[in-house]
Amino acid sequence: MRSWIKSGSPWVWLTSGGVSLALLAVLGLLCLIGWRGLSYFWPAPVYQWQLQDDNGAISTLIGERYDREQVPLETVTEAGINFAVDGDVVERFLVKTGNREYVPLDFRWVWQPQVLSEAAPTSLAVIERRQNGNFYGEIVQLQYNGSRYQDDFIGQWLPKAVAYANELVGKAEAMQRHEIGSLNYQLEQLRLARLGEPDSEQQRQLERQFKALEQQYQQQESKLFKLRSQASRDHLLVRDMRGELVRINLADVVQIHFPNAMSFTDKLKHWGGNVVEFVSAEPREANTEGGVFPAIFGTVFMVLLMAVVVMPFGVLAAVYLHEYAGKGWLTRFIRIAVINLAGVPSIVYGVFGLGFFVYVLGGSIDSLFYSEALPNPTFGTPGVLWSALTLAILTLPVVIVSTEEGLARIPNSVRHGSLALGATKAETLWRLVLPMASPAIMTGLILAVARAAGEVAPLMLVGVVKLAPQLPVDGNFPFIHLERKFMHLGFHIYDVGFQSPNVEAARPLVYATSMLLVTVIVGLNMTAIGVRNHLRRRYRHLDS
Known part of the structure; x- marks a missing residue:
């Protein structure tokens, strides 16, 4: 036993077990996010309940069952609610009622003892509208084309x-x-x-x-x-849960479906259509309805712009530090500063970006080139350009360190051989050293993209908004408008999850948007990994 411990095998098993548990936890979290996010788009059945309150009054409730829970009978009694039930718990379920103009709350809890009957008629329709959310009821009349x-x-x-x-x-x-x-x-x-x-x-x-x-x-x-x-x-006449006829204009309707009458194939098609709409449409109802295409576009555009900025500066800085700078105290100080910059809180970068890029640099650009538009700022206001530059500074240490490590792995004999054959130092760097270090450079880009795509705190100060009226790219010259504000998936998650006035309606969107953000980050990283592997195969002969 002692020899087995001295051999180091227990630590190997302990490390592998810890890594396995971490991987299982990550996979479990991703599966939870994916399940909760994708199930949001599945057409849920719509029920019609007959309820009786404490005074004996009977009412009708129509909606979707969102959640259910068991409440201890003692807790219910202490709250002043008395039910004659068998057992120690009382069941209640959360119902999405919709019909926002006529019902005080979109969601309400219903106690099971209050339910007289429950049915799922096939005639009940779910009417998704551009404003005021869903409407539940029975369509009585359609006026179309006169x-x-x-x-x-x-x-x-x-x-x-x-x-x-x-x-x-x-x-x-x-x-x-x-x-x-x-x-x-x-x-x-x-x-x-x-x-x-x-x-x-x-x-x-x-x-x-x-x-x-x-x-x-x-x-x-x-x-x-x-x-x-x-x-x-054209319009519809719909009978709601109150028994009254409500007129709904078809111009306000996004889609209508009858979930209780749909087959599995119909539900699958409807689910696919909802996923496509979520990815390609614009948000509605304070980001609690509709899609997130502007946020996807803004995230990818900002990350690509950040990569274009950070890669040249990061590679040049690493090449200077490793190939040209001396070994004195100044070089050591710069390396220590670069390493310490990686640990600075991201919100500090946001404050720096707001003060330097937006107010100083952007204000100077407005004074020189856009004076006729003042006092309305053009570049002297948060925008996608300043967001990309701020995140470029934030991720610059990652690129520098990764590139310098790649340069350090290249033997000096390779450089000496190139110089001995008559090549200059610049030619050696361009034709030999940088191609051999390109996989390490791409590794730095992968790490930079992974961090920048998920950052939210600095973007709140330098360009991201809840709802952007226009994309940074359109058909107007110069076609790419770097001064505009933009939407971001990370900020969209924060806004929907913590700033939404309707928490229950926004909760499924948090999972859906989180899954989409993870997918975008994985897609960007897989693209960079593919480029890195291609570079490794292309310059493999240099290693030999």
């Missing part, structure tokens, strides 16, 4: 009516985003140009262009109002 449909005819014409209304709404939104958005951008640029020009022929020419654009704007606005009016033509 005709009214009831009973069996509703199922025949309802998909066509909803698709037609969504098509018109989509055209209106596309027109507002592209044609009208482009005209607004051009009008703003002309307005600023007029402010910078004195009274001259150039000023009068700008005035004529401005009036021509205003006429185009009025024409596009007239088309937009016509599309909105046409989309608002």
Whole structure:
């Protein structure tokens, strides 16, 4: 036994066991996030309950069962609620009621002893709307294209009516985003140009262009109002849980489905459509409904911009420290400073970015090049460029250390042989040393991307917002607008999970967005790992 302990085998088993437990914990966490996130998009059944309160009044409740729990009978009695039940616990379940305009709460707890009956009629519809969340009820009448449909005819014409209304709404939104958005951008640029020009022929020419654009704007606005009016033509009459008929305009409807009448195949198709919509659509209802495409785009765009900035500076700094700098106290001090920078809290980088990049550098750019737009800042305000630069400084130590380690693994005999054959030091670095160190450089990039994609604290100060009206990339010159604010998946998780007024509705979105953020980070890292492996195969002959 003593010899076995001295051999070191127990420590090997202990280490492997710890690593295995850590891997199982990570995989379990990812599976939990994936299950809770993906199950959010599955069409849940809709129930109709008959309830009786303490006074004997009977009411109807329609909604989805979200959660259930067992409450000790003693706790219920202490709360002043008395139920005649067998056993020591009372069951209650959480119901999503929707119908936000007519019901005080989106979610309510229902005690099982209050339930007189429970049913899941196939006629109950879930109406997903652009505002005010879901609406639950029974569709009584459809008005479409000047005709009214009831009973069996509703199922025949309802998909066509909803698709037609969504098509018109989509055209209106596309027109507002592209044609009208482009005209607004051009009008703003002309307005600023007029402010910078004195009274001259150039000023009068700008005035004529401005009036021509205003006429185009009025024409596009007239088309937009016509599309909105046409989309608002049709509507539904729905009987809600109160027994009253409610009119719902089809222009406000995203989709309608009948979960209690759907087969497994129908539910699977609906689930896939919801996942696609979540990834490709824009958020609604204070980020608690709709999709997260702007946040995905902002995260990937900011990380790629950060990588473009940090890689050259990190590699140049590492090459200087290892290949050119002397071995004196200054070099040691710089290395110690680089290592210590890796341990600085990220929020400190955010404060630095806000003070230096936004106020000093951005304010100077506005004073020199965008003075006509002042006091409204152009670059002197948080934006995606300053966010990328801040995260580039945050991840710079990782790239420097990783690159320097890669350079240190290259034998000096390789350098000496190249120099002996007549190559200069710069040629040796460019053609021999850097290609051999490229896998280590890509390792630094992988670590930098993994950290930058998950950072939230500094971004809250230098560019990220709850809802960005425009993407950093559009069809207006110069096409890439680095001064704009952007959305980020990490901040979206924080906002939905901790700032949402409706916690129960936002909780599933936290899991879904977390799963998506992990997927984006893994995708970026796998891309970098693929490039690193390609570089290893390409320059393997140099190692030999």
